Amino acid sequence: MNESYVHSFSAMGTVVSIQVVGHGANDHQRADRQSAVERATEWFLDIERTCTRFDPSSELSRLSTRVGEAVPASAMLFEAVRFALAVARESDGAFDPTMGRSMESLGFDREHRTGEPVRSAAVVATGATWRDVVVDEDDRTITVRRPLVLDLGAVAKGLAIDMAARELAPFVNFAVDAGGDLYLGGCNASGEPWSVGIRHPREPELIERVFVSDIAVCTSGDYERIGRAGGDEPGHHILDPQTRRSSAAAASVTVLAPAAMVADALATAAFVLGPARGLALLERHGVDGLIVTPDLERFTTPGMRSDYKAGHAHER
Ligand code: AMP
Ligand code: MG
Helix, strand or coil, X not given: CCCXXXXXXXXCCEEEEEEEECCCCCHHHHHHHHHHHHHHHHHHHHHHHHHCCCCCCCHHHHHHHCCCCEEECCHHHXXXXXXHHHHHHHCCCCCCCCEHHHHHHCCCCECCCCCCECCCCCCCCCCCCHHHEXXXXXXXXXXXXXXXXXXXXXXXXXXXXXXXXXXXXXXXXXXXXXXXXXXXXXXXXXXXXXXXXXXXXXXXXXXXXXXXXXXXXXXEECCCCCCCHHHCCCCCCCEECCCCEECCCCCEEEEEECCHHHHHHHHHHXXXXXXXXXXXXXXXCCCEEEEECCCCCEEECHHHHHCCCCCCHHHC
16 A cells, blocks of 8 residues: 545635655655645646636636637646637537526626626627637637627636646656546556546446546436526526526536546537437547436447456556
């Protein structure tokens, strides 16, 4: 058994826990380990500050208000927006990072630390979609063409997990857990592939267990973050852009991918697409996943059925 170092903190509305296995043999190793974990932590705080729609002065919020201007973007904001737009395109708009105002009006309008309600200033154009946001790869600018509220809630956490994992890569064996969205590097303290339980969307039990190394595992579930929904029926936090209401196409989607940003966003996209189109999206991008429907039917990619059983994780 290898001793582990664990650091937990709060960011992006959840508890983030970083674990490094071993590397605690002497003061020098422990100092290296601690400073890598500090840099990993800083990525979460930095990306949250940049990409939150809950702070009117964040880079994301300021971008949303500069309609028609090609705004130079920081590396992290550019990467998150560029990737979100690519997923929007790939999913035929089932994934759409411009639904901030709909999120707000359904009750997802409170900063998680202060509890303060936000109301974005912009008057929003009706029918604005991801197609109204354009990135310029050469100039690294982003143009919001019509008034809308950007929401990077389905990519920012994945991006932060990936940046944290990059800091921890020299330690080989580590885990980043951001409220159940994970990156698992190498092996656990027992020298085995990491064992990850996938929650049943309706019962307090697991629906699946996978054994993994060097992969991200992200889940989108309808049981998280039930909104106040402004007097209407309460809804969950994944919206179908066509109806601008909570999507009923799935109960939970788990995606395994080499990068957490990919797993995070594709889980949200597949959730809205539902089992048939969702599985097609995952397979087209060469990632594995499990989709559970509201009536608890399970749909899995072929790899999900065979590649992550105990003892098989190393054979991939
Ligand atoms: P996740 O928990 O990763 O599925 O992400 C859900 C978050 O993504 C929500 O809290 C919103 O911030 C945002 N979101 C909701 N619906 C969508 C959608 N259809 N496309 C893109 N982002 C969305
Ligand atoms: Mg997600």
